[in-house]
Amino acid sequence: MSHSLRIVIIGCGAVTEMFHIAPLLARKDCRITALVDRNEKRLEVVGQLVPHAHRATEVATVLDDIDAAIVAVPHFLHAPISCELLSAGKHILVEKPLALTSAECDRMLAVARASGATITVGHMRRFCPAVAFARDMLRSGALGAISSVDVADGVVFGWPVESDFQFRRDKAGGGVLVDTGAHTLDMVISWFNEVTPLSYRDDASGGVEADCVVELGLSDGVPCRVELSRTRNLRNTAIIEGALGRMEVFFYDNKVVVTFTGAFPVLPIECMPRESALTDPSQWRHMFDYQLDDWLESLVQGRPAMVSGEEGAKVVRLIERVQAMREPLLHPWETFATGRQS
């Protein structure tokens, strides 16, 4: 593609307003030609940021004027809207998770194969330099044989959601496991490839889970524990123990601390790859910027993007398998005076 790419953004929620618009406007190799949202209030708010863009409430009305699309709508709409775009030959960057179910993922991948359009998934944590550095460390074998992995990933939920879709199973597919967990599980898959679910506990009680614990098995039976929360600020690191050392990956602080063991006294090395702390959500824009760079370059150069539709589908399949093993996560302080356990 030699001309400036014409991009449509489907969905004018917080992620579009905070992270997609500005970097796209700053680029010379693409332009936002249209915004689509059924919520006209949001369309108006985000439209102010891109006055030249055509505003629409239906995807079908903009298909003729675009090359590619960012799909940032509630999860249950990912598959139908993506298939509509892919059928028309439009490349898409879909926010995570790729879809609600693996069946929907398969349908999307099939439509993409038939039309020749590509799917990229917004697992933007892959672009966190600390996470990428950790992957390289693991592949180098510098830590020796890995013996355990422990991931704690949670902050008190504060995303400025416009609707309750994140809290409805029919619209989101689940709670924290599907939301934050999609990033966490993608990170673990990208580090270790072979991931088998062993057990899963969550605290949903007719709604969606706010806290959960996933036990995974890596190759050679290495245990991997993943704890996720929407109600607590957790450690927000991954601790990887190996025969030759220990690595702690701070995915919000964008920091990796490696401690080597051996004949010499413990030697800790603190790595600060590329960017400084990403704790402040405004700093997350770096990861979104890298993600956009990768996606748009992949379209121009005709190469695969970092996170393909197949990789997004792997995460959805893992989530499905994990959910099928669900057992209740009980909190001892929630026992009611009546003797009931919630």
Added chain:
Amino acid sequence: MSLSHARILVTGATGFIGSRLVQWLVEVEKARVVAFVHQFKNASRISRYPVEMVQGDVTDVASLKKAMEGCTHVVHAAVTFAGTAEQNRAITVDGARTVCDAARSVGISRVVYLSTIDVYGTTPPGVIDESTSCHPSGSYGQDKLDAEQVFREAARTGLTPVILRLPVVYGPWSFWSTYPMDQFHRGCVVLPDEGSGICNAMYVDDAVQSIVCALTSATDTDVVTCLVSGPDKISWKQFYEEHGKARGDKPAMPRFLPKADILAGYHGEQFNSTEGLLRRLWNIRGEARIVMRLPGAGRILNSIRTVRRNLLNRGNGINASPVAPLKVAVTSLPDILPDAAHLELMASQSFIESRAAEKLIGFRPSVSFAEGIEKTRLWLLWANLVG
């Protein structure tokens, strides 16, 4: 009366009492719940349950009426401390009026309103009950008292409100359980008068149980106002010490100062310019204790005193090395005084008795402080709030 066929609207449903109430109503009472939510981002806790969430503002009668359609009861728990005094008053007083108007328009009679013991203001030592006169000393208590009056007036036009005056409600997600831990984290907590002030504490499940009793009670009177509290008489010293034990091997303990000294300490913290601070210090240079409570100053003076004391002691052969005591002095924690708004509460010798609640709505508290604090400590550990 069972609530299994009830459909209950809860305002403030994402707050710490509201969230636990929603859980109780769904899981124990098998009721249907409509959660009136100001901002969805706060809804993680209640999203665990099958509740209908409706977004709105308690001062907007249209959104409230829409949410109340098909409901049989209302619990009005919404409150805010986030805005200006005027904004907070609007939420509390205008919100009460709007809730009453909306409930009346859709034919709901039983509305439970969560008020506070702050409506009493400073009270004399001894038992306080519903007959004690109200003289709120702060805007929060005054707003709540005015909102109570809105509900009393609404009783003349068909509503049967039950007003619950809640005390220090502690437990998971409570301000009164996270606040002590935050204070312990920042330094050495100071309580007034040996910590002997009476803490009218109530575990959140007892607060929720009182609301359920208020929802289900059949009262003879048009409007009921009840004080509620926990079953045990405890002091603020106990309250803080038991929270401090959540820190396991290194429990945090409060220290004590006369209330007058704490009041003097506030003066040391109220300067907002260097010039004003220096002028004030010059004027009160004889009052060393105030200088001692300035951030950092106390630590430096302590260090100097320790070194001086150790040097003096050297000659007596006592504590010969100045190094170790100096280390202790350097790592000593700053004093954390209670917020000015809480000082009277923590020094109060007034004790609540819930006799009217038992008589009028059939509520009797059942969660002892020992049981409540044990659950609270488990939660504090889980929530990574023990420091």
